[in-house]
């Protein structure tokens with residue numbers, strides 16, 4: 001679905017690091033992990049064709065994404081940004097409908113089907129009651145769910161989401177990750193930037209670790225999520241706990257009584 005071919009992301013004044021060569025296949029969930037500033041967002045935007053790579057290519061369904069029209073890219077791929085600004089004043093429903101724009105001709109307006117898709121997405125994200133509210137009045141978690149509802153309206157084959165659990169309470173974190181897993185089960189490819197190692201351990205099939213010096217490595221989640229690799233990645237001592245067959249990573253601190 002999406003192939004990175006000898007890809008070097010372009011972070012000004014930083015060495016190029018490891019060329020990235022991997023394929024995100026239908027049904028896979030990839031987690032991108034790394035400390036603040038390592039380049040996760042830059043990688044996601046490069047994979048989405050929003051930033052030019054320093055070198056190499058991103059191939060979306062057999063075409064170089066840099067040579068594709070943005071509308072054609074948006075018909076296949078949705079991006080959930082880390083912080084979606086307000087832009088111009090719009091209601092929740094109007095914002096969700098933006099997800100239908102790649103499928104609407106320049107002189108056409110949204111159809112009843114588009115409206116039904118948007119309302120269905122708002123329902124799934126528990127935002128139906130807020131459809132007439134201005135986005136500027138939403139809480140952080142509601143905005144995040146709206147960003148995901150808008151992406152859902154795009155019916156993407158590929159999801160690129162930058163910290164999709166941002167601002168979400170525990171129930172909604174699980175709900176969003178379940179939704180993304182359902183999308184993967186239905187044949188989508190999913191790539192997520194994550195700070196939560198436990199979400200990564202529970203939901204991701206593949207992991208890409210990206211270091212501030214540009215080094216990177218990737219592979220199956222089981223092998224990538226080792227304490228040694230993660231401690232080096234974050235420069236932070238960790239403990240790994242297994243309970244009911246699930247793996248959890250806990251940061252260690254020196255505070256008395258802390259884990």
Ligand SMILES: Nc1ncnc2c1ncn2[C@@H]1O[C@H](COP(=O)(O)OP(=O)(O)OP(=O)(O)O)[C@@H](O)[C@H]1O
Pocket residue numbers: 011012034035036037038039040041042043
């Ligand atoms: N236009 C720019 N000029 C110079 N440096 C930039 C520019 N854009 C981004 N950077 C730097 O590139 C690095 C990677 O940023 P990026 O947002 O990709 O990191 P990240 O891994 O997503 O971080 P976080 O976990 O904090 O969200 C950062 O050090 C950032 O300051």
